[in-house]
Amino acid sequence: MIWLTWRQFRVQALTALAILAAAAICLLxxxxxxxxxxxxxxxxxxxxxxxxxxxxxxxxxxxxxxxLTELLVIAAPGLIGIFWGAPLIGRExxxxxxxxxxxxxxxxxxxxxxxxxxxGIASIATAAVLSYLLTWWAGPLDQINGNRFAxxxxxxxxxxxxxxAVFAFALGTTAGLLLRRTLPAMAVTLxxxxxxxxxxxxxxxxxxxxxxxxxxxxxxTTASQATGIYTSGGGAEIYIxxxxxxxxxxxxxxxxxxxxxxxxxxxYNHLNCFPGTSGxxxxxxxxxxxxxxxxxAAYHLHQSVTYQPARYYWPLQWYETGIFLALAGxxxxxxxWWIRRRRT
Amino acid sequence: MNAVLQAHALGKSYGQRQALTxxxxxxxxxxxxxxxxxxxxxxxxxxxxxxxxxxxxTGRIEVLGEPPAAGPAQLARVGYVAxxxxxxxxxxxxxxxxxxxxxxxxxxxxxxxxxxDQLDLDPRQRAGKLSGGQRAQLALTVAVAKRPxxxxxxxxxxxxxxxxxxxxxxxxMESVAENDTSVILSSHLVSDLERVCDYLIVLVASRVLxxxxxxxxxxxxxxxxxxxxxxxxxxxxxxVIWAEHTDRQSTFIVRSQTEVxxxxxxxxxxxxxxxxxxxxxxxxxxxxRPTTHPTGDAR
Numbered sequence: 001m002i003w004l005t006w007r008q009f010r011v012q013a014l015t016a017l018a019i020l021a022a023a024a025i026c027l028l029x030x031x032x033x034x035x036x037x038x039x040x041x042x043x044x045x046x047x048x049x050x051x052x053x054x055x056x057x058x059x060x061x062x063x064x065x066x067x068l069t070e071l072l073v074i075a076a077p078g079l080i081g082i083f084w085g086a087p088l089i090g091r092e093x094x095x096x097x098x099x100x101x102x103x104x105x106x107x108x109x110x111x112x113x114x115x116x117x118x119x120g121i122a123s124i125a126t127a128a129v130l131s132y133l134l135t136w137w138a139g140p141l142d143q144i145n146g147n148r149f150a151x152x153x154x155x156x157x158x159x160x161x162x163x164x165a166v167f168a169f170a171l172g173t174t175a176g177l178l179l180r181r182t183l184p185a186m187a188v189t190l191x192x193x194x195x196x197x198x199x200x201x202x203x204x205x206x207x208x209x210x211x212x213x214x215x216x217x218x219x220x221t222t223a224s225q226a227t228g229i230y231t232s233g234g235g236a237e238i239y240i241x242x243x244x245x246x247x248x249x250x251x252x253x254x255x256x257x258x259x260x261x262x263x264x265x266x267x268y269n270h271l272n273c274f275p276g277t278s279g280x281x282x283x284x285x286x287x288x289x290x291x292x293x294x295x296x297a298a299y300h301l302h303q304s305v306t307y308q309p310a311r312y313y314w315p316l317q318w319y320e321t322g323i324f325l326a327l328a329g330x331x332x333x334x335x336x337w338w339i340r341r342r343r344t
Numbered sequence: 345m346n347a348v349l350q351a352h353a354l355g356k357s358y359g360q361r362q363a364l365t366x367x368x369x370x371x372x373x374x375x376x377x378x379x380x381x382x383x384x385x386x387x388x389x390x391x392x393x394x395x396x397x398x399x400x401x402t403g404r405i406e407v408l409g410e411p412p413a414a415g416p417a418q419l420a421r422v423g424y425v426a427x428x429x430x431x432x433x434x435x436x437x438x439x440x441x442x443x444x445x446x447x448x449x450x451x452x453x454x455x456x457x458x459x460x461d462q463l464d465l466d467p468r469q470r471a472g473k474l475s476g477g478q479r480a481q482l483a484l485t486v487a488v489a490k491r492p493x494x495x496x497x498x499x500x501x502x503x504x505x506x507x508x509x510x511x512x513x514x515x516x517m518e519s520v521a522e523n524d525t526s527v528i529l530s531s532h533l534v535s536d537l538e539r540v541c542d543y544l545i546v547l548v549a550s551r552v553l554x555x556x557x558x559x560x561x562x563x564x565x566x567x568x569x570x571x572x573x574x575x576x577x578x579x580x581x582x583x584v585i586w587a588e589h590t591d592r593q594s595t596f597i598v599r600s601q602t603e604v605x606x607x608x609x610x611x612x613x614x615x616x617x618x619x620x621x622x623x624x625x626x627x628x629x630x631x632x633r634p635t636t637h638p639t640g641d642a643r
Contacts, residue, residue, distance in 0.1 A: 003446045007439060008432070096430035100483070103395055105420035105446035107413070107492070341399075 001106055005118040016126055023072065024133060034062060035131055038140035048322075054278075059144045066141050074129075075132045077164035078193045080095070080123045085172020086185035088115055089335075093180040108339050118332055127165035131158065148313055149250030153199040158317050163324035168193050170328035174335050190324040206252045208319045211306050216243055216245040218257055218301040221292030222331055237269040240293075240303050246312030257303045265301055346373050347406075348526045349394055349495050354403035356389050363389040365550040367403070371528070371543065375557070376520060378541030380528035380620050383613045386550040387530040388427055391498045394528070395424040408493055420450055423492035423525075427499045429483035433472030437465050440486055456489035459515070477508030481515065488519045495520070501536055513540050534617040546620055548627040553593040558616065565619050568596045570609035579605065586622035597622040 006013075016130035041058050076242045092098040094171055102108045142157075143150060154160070156191035158163075175185040216222045218240065223229070227242030237256035245251060256264045308316070354367040364386040371377055381387050391403055392398040396413020401445070405411065410418045431440060437460060445451045454535050460467060463481050465474070471482060480500055482492045487495060497516070501509040501557040517540055522528055531537050537544075544561060554561070568578070572594045582598040589595075596616065598604070604611040614622075 001447060004443055007435065007443075011434075030617060095433070096428060097432050099424070099426035100430050100432070100486070101399060102397060102413070103419065103422070103426075103487075104426035104444070105416045105449055106447050107416055107419065108418075 001113060001114040002118065004101075005115050009084075009122070013122060016122070020126060020129055023130065025265075027133045027137045029245070030062075030065060032131075034140060049253065052272060053142050055282050058340055064136060067132055067152075068080055069137065069202060070152050070156045073130045074152065074197070076130050077123075077127060077161060077168040078197075079170030080126065080165050080188045081172035081189045081193055082120050086176045086189050087182045088173050088176060089120060090176025090179065090182040090185040092180055093177070109336060112336060112339050116170075116173065116335070120166060123165040123169040124162050127161045131156065131161040146248065147250075148248065148310070149308065154205070154313075154316070155197070155201065156198065156265055159321050160317055160324070163321040164197075164330075167196075167324040167328040170331040171337075172330045177335050177338055182221055204323075205320060206250075206308070207318065208316055209308060209312050211252055211308050213304055213306045214243075214245070215304040216240070217297070217301050218293055218299075218303060219297035220294045220307075223289045224344055226289065229231075229289055231267040231293050238267050238296075238301075243303065243305050245305055246309055249307040250310075251305060251307045253306045255304065257301050260302075262301050265299070270296060270299065307342040323331075345456045347371060347409075348373050348375075349405070349407050349528070351405045352403055354390075354393065354400050354405050354467045355545070356386075356393060356401050362550050364562065369545065369552060369553050369555060371526075371545075371555075373542035374524070374526055376517075377526070377528040377543040377545060378534075378537035378558075379528060379547060380534055380537060381532065381547035382624060383409075383532055385542060385547045390425075390547065391496050393526065395422055395496050397424075397426075400529050409429050418447075420448060420490065423487035423490050423495040425480070425483045425487050425495075425497045425500055428503065429476075429480040429500065430482055431471040431474075433470065433477055435471055435472065437474075437482060438467035440471060440482055441467075441489070443487045450491040451490050451634045454484055454487045455491075455519075459485045459488070459519075461623055462602065471521055476503045477512065479504070480504060480508075484512070484516065486495070487584075488523075488525075491523065492525060495525050495529075495589075497527065499530055499532070501531065509536065510557050516540070519634075525549070526552075534620045537632055538616050544620075546623050548624050551627075553623045553627060554620075561619065562601050562613060562616065564601060565614050565622075566598055566600065566611045566612050567614055567618070568598055568609045570594055570596075570607075579607075586626045600637055 035056060041051060041054045044054060073125070075285075089098070092101065101111055130187050140151065145153070148154065150156070155164070170191065172185060172189040175188045175192075176182060178183045179188065222240065222243070225242075225244045226240045229238065229240050232240050239256055243254070259265050346369075349369060349371040351367050351369040354364060354369075355362070356364040364572055367390065379387050379390065389398065393400050394407050394412055396411075396419070397408075397409075408418065408421050412422070435443070439538050441453070443461065444456060445453055459481075461484075462472045463477060463478070465482065465599070471479060474482060479513070480503070484497070487497075490643065500516075501512050504512060515534070516529075519525070529537070529541075535615060544554065544558050545552060556564075567584070569595065572592055573586050575596065578584060581602065582600050584596050584598050585599040587594060591622055597619070603642065607624065
């Protein structure tokens with residue numbers, strides 16, 4: 001059974017291996033050079049010499065390669081689901097070869113188990129290699145960007161890509177088994193996987209762990225810690241930018257400035273605090289931070305910021321990994337149940 | 345245990361459609377069984393249930409004394425060649441033999457190789473490039489080299505030309521004779537089965553109409569031609585299967601456990617094909633006119 005699984009998976013496995021090898025060579029070559037440059041740039045940083053310009057230029061020069069690699073690591077699990085998962089059983093059912101396989105002296109549960117385990121392990125290994133490569137390669141860039149929680153960054157580093165790969169593979173396999181056709185199974189896998197990749201970072205991940213909310217009164221003290229005040233929505237909302245949150249924290253939400261009853265405050269109701277502007281001020285107008293804040297302080301306004309502290313990075317990685325592994329397990333159970341009970 | 349297949353009140357429905365109804369069967373060991381019936385009669389459904397591909401909706405079935413596909417041991421005792429003889433298009437002939445060797449404990453590698461040589465198949469050829477007849481032969485080789493006690497073949501010759509058909513059946517009979525295997529094979533053409541089967545099951549419109557050893561069935565059935573009369577005028581020991589009337593004479597096909605007595609008729613034995621057709625036609629008539637003739641005009 002192991003031989004048959006390998007024999008049927010051989011072409012796909014070798015294709016993936018070729019792509020992986022090419023990606024690894026590219027990343028190793030550019031990565032070694034990048035790490036070298038980064039170390040050199042860092043060496044110029046002394047208390048007397050500000051190196052932030054050099055570092056941001058460094059970051060910019062790699063930004064397209066960076067985005068491309070991140071995209072590859074995020075897309076890989078989806079491709080695994082589509083090209084490894086969906087045809088695994090879908091094609092057998094489509095061409096009727098399951099009738100040949102299921103009437104050899106091997107129960108179909110064992111047949112499914114070996115296939116799931118074999119190709120599943122290959123999926124994990126592929127995702128692991130890609131994730132490890134990217135995490136190493138992008139190390140200096142992640143240091144400069146400083147935000148490990150950005151949706152694309154979090155989803156393509158460390159352990160979550162492995163869980164995505166297992167999940168996508170189980171999703172494709174189950175879709176193939178239930179739909180009995182390869183192409184529709186591929187389409188369903190793609191749609192569901194993309195949907196989940198949008199849903200999880202926006203709705204699920206921020207709520208996995210309790211977040212922290214800090215409230216800043218709008219006054220001169222707060223303004224001195226912030227980087228600016230700006231308005232948006234044609235003056236309907238006021239924001240204070242750059243409020244002091246712990247370094248590396250993931251800001252989940254920062255609603256506009258509110259009054260004591262929790263209502264958003266419109267800038268055009270306080271035009272006197274925004275001197276030098278006629279009509280509602282808009283973003284980018286040169287507002288003097290200290291003066292405006294001092295003026296607004298009389299109205300007892302506040303701005304709150306909700307964030308996940310930086311130390312939640314690994315717990316969140318593990319939680320999300322657990323969730324996707326559990327989903328993959330549930331899908332596999334459905335497959336086993338279906339293949340045993342429903343007998344196609 | 346001396347039955348290859350025992351079914352009791354077996355039924356299978358797909359939603360509203362009844363594919364197999366109240367099928368009770370007991371097929372003794374050591375026969376080559378022909379399962380005949382028109383297209384869509386439920387032959388494939390019955391065979392798929394027998395090899396464990398499908399679970400029945402109602403009733404019980406045992407194949408070689410165990411429920412189908414009960415475990416690796418039961419699976420090893422039954423060989424199955426599905427309709428259209430599916431094979432892995434991207435795998436070579438040699439790969440298929442290796443597949444059989446890896447997945448079956450009783451695999452007979454010598455037999456498999458000998459058959460492939462005899463058929464003049466190139467072991468390196470991909471199965472997807474084989475002709476329909478060669479593919480059927482390859483599928484049969486995999487099933488036979490498994491050394492099953494029962495071989496189930498679903499319309500194995502349907503897609504073959506007459507020459508390939510004869511070859512296939514000849515090879516089948518050779519290996520069956522060598523290994524003392526029981527066989528169940530289905531076809532909608534009686535002529536395919538006539539030469540090879542010594543046991544017959546007629547399945548029409550999801551129901552089993554007739555089972556028995558071919559010889560007995562041929563001995564029991566007669567065509568009676570007489571001057572025009574009703575079926576009820578015939579002696580009661582003659583079970584009328586089918587009737588046809590012209591202005592002046594009536595033709596009946598009857599079943600009788602004893603020799604047909606001499607009388608006002610001429611009685612002849614039947615060809616197997618005519619016998620099966622009589623059952624199929626009378627069932628079709630019953631299906632067409634269920635209200636006015638509840639038992640059909642054959643009775």
